[in-house]
Amino acid sequence: xxxxxxxxxxxxxxxxxxxxxxxxxxxxxxxxxxxxxxxxxxxxxxxxxxxxxxxxxxxxxxxxxxxxxxxxxxxxxxxxxxxxxxxxxxxxxxxxxxxxxxxxxxxxxxxxxxxxxxxxxxxxxxxxxxxxxxxxxxxxxxxxxxxxxxxxxxxxxxxxxxxxxxxxxxxxxxxxxxxxxxxxxxxxxxxxxxxxxxxxxxxxxxxxxxxxxxxxxxxxxxxxxxx
Amino acid sequence: xxxxxxxxxxxxxxxxxxxxxxxxxxxxxxxxxxxxxxxxxxxxxxxxxxxxxxxxxxxxxxxxxxxxxxxxxxxxxxxxxxxxxxxxxxxxxxxxxxxxxxxxxxxxxxxxxxxxxxxxxxxxxxxxxxxxxxxxxxxxxxxxxxxxxxxxxxxxxxxxxxxxxxxxxxxxxxxxxxxxxxxxxxxxxxxxxxxxxxxxxxxxxxxxxxxxxxxxxxxxxxxxxxx
Numbered sequence: 001x002x003x004x005x006x007x008x009x010x011x012x013x014x015x016x017x018x019x020x021x022x023x024x025x026x027x028x029x030x031x032x033x034x035x036x037x038x039x040x041x042x043x044x045x046x047x048x049x050x051x052x053x054x055x056x057x058x059x060x061x062x063x064x065x066x067x068x069x070x071x072x073x074x075x076x077x078x079x080x081x082x083x084x085x086x087x088x089x090x091x092x093x094x095x096x097x098x099x100x101x102x103x104x105x106x107x108x109x110x111x112x113x114x115x116x117x118x119x120x121x122x123x124x125x126x127x128x129x130x131x132x133x134x135x136x137x138x139x140x141x142x143x144x145x146x147x148x149x150x151x152x153x154x155x156x157x158x159x160x161x162x163x164x165x166x167x168x169x170x171x172x173x174x175x176x177x178x179x180x181x182x183x184x185x186x187x188x189x190x191x192x193x194x195x196x197x198x199x200x201x202x203x204x205x206x207x208x209x210x211x212x213x214x215x216x217x218x219x220x221x222x223x224x225x226x227x
Numbered sequence: 228x229x230x231x232x233x234x235x236x237x238x239x240x241x242x243x244x245x246x247x248x249x250x251x252x253x254x255x256x257x258x259x260x261x262x263x264x265x266x267x268x269x270x271x272x273x274x275x276x277x278x279x280x281x282x283x284x285x286x287x288x289x290x291x292x293x294x295x296x297x298x299x300x301x302x303x304x305x306x307x308x309x310x311x312x313x314x315x316x317x318x319x320x321x322x323x324x325x326x327x328x329x330x331x332x333x334x335x336x337x338x339x340x341x342x343x344x345x346x347x348x349x350x351x352x353x354x355x356x357x358x359x360x361x362x363x364x365x366x367x368x369x370x371x372x373x374x375x376x377x378x379x380x381x382x383x384x385x386x387x388x389x390x391x392x393x394x395x396x397x398x399x400x401x402x403x404x405x406x407x408x409x410x411x412x413x414x415x416x417x418x419x420x421x422x423x424x425x426x427x428x429x430x431x432x433x434x435x436x437x438x439x440x441x442x443x444x445x446x447x448x449x450x451x452x453x454x
Contacts, residue, residue, distance in 0.1 A: 018245040020440050024430045029416045051418045051426060087436050102333045109329070111413060118435065136373055158437065181442045183435055187339060188237050189256045191278045198436040198445055202277060203251045204337060208345065211384065211427040213247045215254060215408045218425055 015063045015086070021059060023083055025050055028112075030080040042073040092117050093184075094154060098170050100125040100133075100140045103185055106134050107159060121153065145210035146170075150177025157181045164188035171199070242290045242313065249287060249392070250310055252277055257307040262447045269300040278345075295364075319344050321381060322410075325397050326388035327352040329358075330412055332433075334386060335363050348380065377404025384408045391415035 029050060033041060043061075047054040061074065064082045097104045100123040107113075107118050123140045125131060131142045141149065149155075150173070158174035160167050160182065167186035174182055174197075181198045184190070189201045256277060262269060274281040289302065291309045326330045327350040332443075333403045334340075335347050350367045352358060358369045368376065376382075377400070383402035387394050389408065394413035399410055401424075411417070416428045 007296070015440075017437070020437055021248070023440075024433045024436045025416065025428065027436075028414065028430060032416065033330065049416060049418055065388075088440060091257070093439065102329055103335070106329045106333055107431070112432060113435075116432065118432075156442070157435075180446070181438045183438055187255065188274060189252065189259065191276055195445075197442045198438060200434045200441075201252065201278070202434045203255060204344065205339060205345075206248060206425045206431045207249045208340075208384075209251045209254075210244070210247050211408045211410055211425060212314060212320065213242075213250075214425045215383070215429075218407070218422075222422075 009020065009079065019060050019063055022052075023087055025085065026060075027083050030076055030083065033076045034080060038076055040073045040075055046074070083179075085117075091093050092119060093156040094156045094157055095120050096122050096124065096146075096149070097159040098124045098143065098146065098174075099159075099186075100127070100130045100135065101161060104161040105135055107161065108138055118157075120159075121171060122149065124149075139175060145171075146173055150174070150179070155179055157183055159183045159185070162187045228283045235372070246287050246290055249279075249407065250314055254307065254310050254314065257303055257310065260303045261307060265303055267300045267302055273301070311360055314343075319346060320383040322347050322386055323373075323382050324350045324386040324388060325352075325370065325401075326413075327354070327357045327362065328351075328388060331386075332362050332389040334388065337366055346385075347386075348382065349376065351376075358440075370397075374404060377401070379407070381405055383408055386410045386412070388412045 026046075029046070043054040043057040046052075047057050050057075052060075059126070062078065065085065070120060085132075096117055097108060098119060104123055104125075109122065113120070116129045119135075120138055122138055123135065124146050125140055126143045129168065131139050133140050155200065158171070158177075158179045158181075160170055160174075162189050163169060167184060167188050168190050171182050171184065171190060175192055179197060181200070184199060184201045186205070187203075191199050191201075229391070240294065247452070268342050270281040270284040273279075279287075287310075288306065289352045291306065291313065307308055322345055324335060324347060331350055331352075335350065340347070347363075347365055350362065350371050351370045352367055353370045357367050360367050382404065383406060384402075385398070385404075385406045385408075387397055387401075389397060390412050391435055394411060394415050395417050398409050398417060406424060409419075409427070412431070413427060414430075418426050418428075
């Protein structure tokens with residue numbers, strides 16, 4: 001099945017994780033350009049706006065097909081559609097959130113997700129103050145009902161926004177309930193057999209570290225120039 | 228200044244961005260191990276817990292120095308300290324948040340940041356309902372006061388958690404006010420001259436895309452096996 005035939009479509013190309021991580025950045029910026037009725041963009045301009053180098057852009061976009069033309073740049077709409085297809089934005093995915101605190105509510109309110117095909121179905125919590133309330137039209141259920149809910153509803157992705165202690169146990173309930181992926185925001189790291197379920201452990205501060213490292217590099221560069 | 232002398236310390240080694248992005252993941256997990264009084268760990272074990280391959284781990288950790296020993300694994304504490312130094316956790320950084328909505332409040336409440344040397348000093352908003360209130364002991368000021376505040380206080384990093392429309396203008400006020408970095412959560416992408424300021428455009432959904440891509444890959448792999 002793994003032919004290297006260029007006509008073989010997206011699924012035949014193995015895209016490195018480092019490139020996949022930049023897809024949402026490209027996708028968002030291409031959406032912006034489409035709203036501004038921009039038809040094409042050069043790799044230099046893309047690089048400048050996204051804080052990458054032009055050669056990195058060209059290398060990344062080579063994975064998605066042959067959209068760049070010398071002296072013309074990239075066709076914004078074609079590139080956007082290809083990236084959307086790779087991310088799988090045209091498929092719908094059902095999600096539940098476990099943990100109805102502030103972060104859970106940030107996620108369920110986030111405007112972009114629905115248009116990208118991610119549907120939050122319900123929230124779960126153990127706080128009696130929260131159980132039975134609604135956020136953004138979605139009900140908060142007692143966490144004790146999670147197992148049964150997963151039996152009755154096909155859920156693709158479970159989102160964990162609880163404190164660290166219960167996170168692993170919740171993840172096991174989600175896995176037994178048949179989710180294919182876990183998006184874990186709890187400040188603890190775990191994993192399952194990849195054949196069974198895919199886990200993304202999210203660290204809110206990740207990009208703050210990246211920023212800090214880049215500031216440090218920049219200061220050192222200036223100090224070197226100044227001698 | 229850029230000697231390749233192995234004794235030259237962290238700042239002499241150029242670490243790729245893809246590796247830098249994994250530092251917080253390593254850092255968090257090593258903290259967990261230290262709390263559990265674990266002294267050493269093999270690359271296989273690290274890989275399993277973090278969802279990476281053992282060879283990726285070995286490659287990454289080579290950037291940080293020679294901590295791995297065949298048949299022994301990695302010294303947890305030494306590795307932790309080296310990573311903390313690279314991230315610059317031992318230096319203190321002053322931050323302000325512009326946008327005191329849910330996301331701004333998630334960030335200012337986040338327990339890990341302070342112990343990592345990130346100090347949130349104040350929030351700014353234009354909502355009269357919010358101005359003058361306090362969150363987590365930090366005051367919410369009128370956004371009209373941001374420029375003056377930056378003149379009177381040395382702020383390293385500005386965090387933007389507003390809607391997309393005002394984000395670029397706020398970023399300019401922050402840059403003119405002397406910040407070295409901008410951590411932008413507003414759903415819009417922009418950049419400045421890197422000599423002047425470093426920008427990290429954050430997309431909350433980024434890791435959800437990564438997760439989705441990995442689920443897709445996994446399903447295709449299983450389908451291929453089943454024929």
